[in-house]
Amino acid sequence: MTTKTNASATEQHESSMFDAVLARLDTAAKIYGLSEDVAVVLRNPLKQVKVSLPVMMDNGKIQVFEGFRTIHSTILGPSKGGIRYAMDVCDDEVKALSAWMTFKCAVANLPYGGGKGGIKCDPRKMSIGELERLTKAYTTALADVFGPDKDIPAPDMGTSAREMAWIVDAYNKVYRGNFPGVVTGKPVGLGGSMGRETATGRGVMVATLAALKKMDIDPKKVTAAVQGFGNVGLNAALLLSVQGIRVCAIGDHTTTIWNEKGIHIQGAIRYAKENGGVLKGFTGGVEIKNTELLTANVDILVPAALQNVITEEVAANIKAKLIVEGANGPTVAEADHILQEKGIIVVPDILANSGGVTVSYFEWVQNNYGHYWTEEEVNIKHDSSMREAFEHVWNNAQQYKTSLRIGAYITALKKIELGVKAKGNY
Ligand code: GLU
DSSP states (O other), X not given: XXXXXXXXXXXXXXXXXXXXXXXXXXXXXXXXXXXHHHHHHHTSOSEEEEEEEEEXXXXXXXXXXXXXXXXXEOSSSSEEOOEEEETTOOHHHHHHHHHHHHHXXXXXXXSOXXXXXXXXXXXXXXXXXXXXXXXXXXXXXTTTTOBTTTEEXXXXXXXXXXXXXXXXXXXXXXHTSOOGGGSSSOOTTTTOOTTHHHHHHHHHHHHHHHHHHHTTOOGGGOEEEEEOOSHHHHHHHHHHHHTTOEEEEXXXXXXXXXXXXXXXXXXXXXXXXXXXXXXXXXXXXXXXXXXXXXXXXXXXXXXXXOSSOBOHHHXXXXXXXEEEOOSSSOBOGXXXXXXXXXXXXXXXXXXXXXXXXXXXXXXXXXXXXXXOOOHHHHXXXXXXXXXXXXXXHHHHHHHTTOOHHHHHHHHHHHHHHHHHHHHOXX
16 A cells, blocks of 8 residues: 555555555556556646535524535546435545546546545435535535536435536526536436436446356346445446346345345335335345345345445455446455455456446536537437447557456556646646
8 A cells, every 4th residue: 555645644544545545556557557646746736625614404503514626637527426425425435436437538538637526424314405405505615616627516325416407506696698618417308318317227237247158158148236326326236227137136325135136126216216216125035234235145246335345354245247347446455355365256346336427427518518418418418428438448458468447447547647647747
């Protein structure tokens, strides 16, 4: 693990997520032979902003929330990355997620750098009015950071098209104009793109099929477990099942369901929609422990919920031969070698879940053009872009005799290095 960051001693706690990013970066940099001049830039995020957000709550009292935005890099273009609403949001997490966005955008061949934001809050415990006031306070506080050609947020955990519409509204009011390209993942009809909502899950499906093809495995003969039933997990499970893959386990924070014959995903989606967005009480299988899903007897594992769920202990017990990381950072750095030694193919987060930001880019292009594409056009462009990114990563992994994860970092580093060198310094 590197010691060469300028981060303060207090930020250097052992299980830091940013350290996990640096661990992978250092491994890839060594294997690829990255120039130290580029590595040192990537170890240090460009800008970190923390704001206090006083919000009038429904009970008439003011509550102050902590908001964050980190711009990790703008080497390849304006910084791009989502905004997360969760109680564990902190400097370290946002910093790590922003760095992943830099690598993800480069892997996906998008003209973007990386950024990420978040607010420490529990959106499930807040009213819609409170959430709107909080989102608009955050946007106003960061109005000089955001910008259609500067820093472009999008949805992430705990946020959706609804919050993006509030952001664009607040931003438009600050700058007295119409700037749909300041944020992506907006509702369709308000400058949003067809296909954006399902894009991350769709990308997981395309990456899964691409990996199965390399492994010479017929998708119709395999089983899968999908952890998470939010935007990513739900769409991944649905699209995998449409491809004939038998999804035997699904789960969210309320329950985990197992059905050897395959879960009826459309039925599960309908159930969740009618029951507050959660699976609790769904009877399409038997209830198992949340931890059992990750080590279930299936061919494909899709962690599409939280970070750091595949620990060394979990990795040692995983039976799947293919892991496709729908979430950001689901595998701790220390577990990488265990998965590799077991011969498990891991399609890493920065490739597997890049379908979301890819269609975010398409949304931004459509906003800039003022002309909108059909869902079919978006999906065709998305699928070919994902396949191309997968191929580059696969080839780099082969060329450098390394894992797909490190192959993905190398793919990104090659592009970023060119950018740094071409731009020069002062
Ligand atoms: N939050 C998503 C991610 O982590 C999407 C980011 C974006 O579309 O800018 O990739």
